[in-house]
Amino acid sequence: MPVTSVTTDLEALTMTLVADFPVAVERLWGAFADPRKLERFWGPPGYPATFDTYDLRPGGIAHYWMTSPEGERFHGRWEFAEVEEPHRIVVLDSFADAQGEVDPSMGTGRMTFTFESTAQGSRYTAVSANETLEDLEKVLAMGQAEGMTQAIGQLDTVLADLREYALGTGTQVEVLDDQHVRITRAFEAPLHLIWRAHTEPDLMKRWLLGPDGWKMTVCEVDPTPGGAYRYAWEPVDGTPGHGFGFDGETLVFEPERRIVTTERMTGADFPATTNDLSFDEEDGVTLLTLLVTYADAAQRDAILATGMTDGMETSYQRLERELVTTG
Template identity: 65%
Template sequence: MPVTSVTSDVESLTMTLIADFPVGPERLWSVFTDPRQLERFWGPPGWPATFDTFDFSPGGWAKYHMTSPQGQNAGGTWQFTDIDAPRGFEVVDSFADADGNIIEDLPGSRMTFTFEATPQGSRLTSVSHFASAEALEQIIAMGAVEGSTLALNQLDAVLQDLRDYAQGKGTRIEVLSDQHVRITRLIDGPRELVWRAHTDPDLMRRWMLGPDGWRMTHREVDRREGGKYRIAWEPEPGTEGEAFGFDGEILLIDEPRRMVQTEHMTGTDYPSTVNDLSLYEEDGATLLTLLIAYPDAATRDMVLATGMVDGMEKSFQRLERELVH
């Protein structure tokens, strides 16, 4: 993981994050100064950012909001106070309301970003300066250490060419915490088609089948926020296994970028998960990212032990073969 340390110092009223990357400082500079690239990592998993304003000039403002799987928004602003390309820049960092106005009751800071070359690539050093020990303690209590670490650890996929990052690696899984797992897969095809493959019931039955020898028997999908869905499968004759299915509710739709839904195994008392699907296209290929929130580590381990990822890889291979090419 890129982040190597996050430390706080009550005497200097600072919080310092250090992260190392296998690319030059100019490449690192470019992702922090382009709002479209910032949106891919500025915000912890499950809270992606959208930059509504980005005036990268001394005195200019950047305004953004992060959206949770349940559709809640948390806003922020940067006012750029110093720019020293490509070595670093400084901002006044503040929390903001839905209209982009600074929330004075929440702790702001003066934040510096410094990019320097290392023998292995480059190092980011981000230092947040607070007005008081109380402000520093409050921001830490709000989860800033964990949130910033999870956010910056998403940068690997942004810094590399998308095909170089994911091509040929198949379906990959990362355990982020006791409750969160991230699954990624590069689909060699446009985002609009990958989106339709996940939302059109007729297309779903052609590829979303898991291992060979299964068929989709039920696909009732109401693709709107608050809509319900139910999907079921059964084994083909000669294939071992028992029929099963999932049902749930659509929590959030941002077509064709993001869809969040609950998932419950039909006919059981197993707890539901929250599945957060996002799609990012670059040069005709789409990076599919699925962030799954489990109720606890035991449920996470039980589900992963079923061979779920292997079944997903079979389905994605089928998607590319039957729908994209």
């Protein structure tokens, strides 16, 4: 975790976060100067940001929203007060409405981002200052400290060279807490191809099979939020009684960026999981990230113990053979 400290000063009405990264300060600055990179980490897991306006200059405006796994949007607005490349950005930070206008019912804070070189690479320091103690207590109660820590905790992936960071490592699993697991897999292929492989039934039937010896007999997809989907598999040899399937609901569908669905085994009575699947491309490498939310640690451990991720890796290797190498 790159975040080294998060401190609150009730007298100064500030919260300060410090994080260190093993990259040059210019690369760290670039992650904040490029809204497409900023979208990959600004927002805790499950609440990615989308910037539709980003004018990085004194007096410029940025409007963004974070989309929850249920599809709800939370809007924010920055007004850039100072921009000193590559060392300092100061923004007036406000909650906003869907049109990007400041929400007057919430206070406007002042965030100062500083970027400095260190012996090991670079350091990011964010100081969030509030106008009143009430405003500070309000944002802290909303989880600002936890949310920023989780968001900046994702920045190391954005700063890394994907070819070095993930390509060739197979399916990686990281247990985040009792309810959340993050799974990543990199492909040396363009994003549009990996996206198609996850959304077009004819392509899905060619690779989404798990271990050898299975066939996908049902692949019904409705990408509309609120729409249902259903998958089913049977043994190739036709062994009776061994088929299984999954079904659920589409919650979020953002083309070539994000798919959020619920998932439950068809006919089972345990709670559905929420699967938050996102796609990012850099230099011809596409990184797939799946954030799975479970009901509790017991469900998490039981599902991981089934060998789920081994089956995923077998499928991903098949995807590479069937689709990536053949185009």
